[in-house]
Amino acid sequence: STDNTLKALEPLQPDTRLRIFSKSHEGLCSALNYGLKRVRGQYIARMDADDLNAPTRLAAQLNFLRSHPDVTCAGTAVAVRPLETKKTKNTMKTKRNGREGEQDEEEKEEQPKGEGEG
Numbered sequence: 001s002t003d004n005t006l007k008a009l010e011p012l013q014p015d016t017r018l019r020i021f022s023k024s025h026e027g028l029c030s031a032l033n034y035g036l037k038r039v040r041g042q043y044i045a046r047m048d049a050d051d052l053n054a055p056t057r058l059a060a061q062l063n064f065l066r067s068h069p070d071v072t073c074a075g076t077a078v079a080v081r082p083l084e085t086k087k088t089k090n091t092m093k094t095k096r097n098g099r100e101g102e103q104d105e106e107e108k109e110e111q112p113k114g115e116g117e118g
Helices: 005-012 028-036 057-067 105-110
Strands: none
């Protein structure tokens, strides 16, 4: 990790429920396999650094797995939220104003019919 994760985990080391490992930079798959070889628990839950976790996720997955012993893996749905974006003028360059490319919607509305074509 490049964000001092190991240093941040140091205060947790006395907790015997946790085991903290460090591995040289060999990629995500290598790190996951390294960790899987060392787990001792019955269940494994993982997240990526950019994942968000619902507070009830683990309990819901655990309840599902316990009530469906034939199932060996549980995942979660994805909630997609629209990003807030700010429209900028002339994000695409136009031939009309001496630049190349397409026009943005605002510029199309300002342009008299027939101008900027071809």
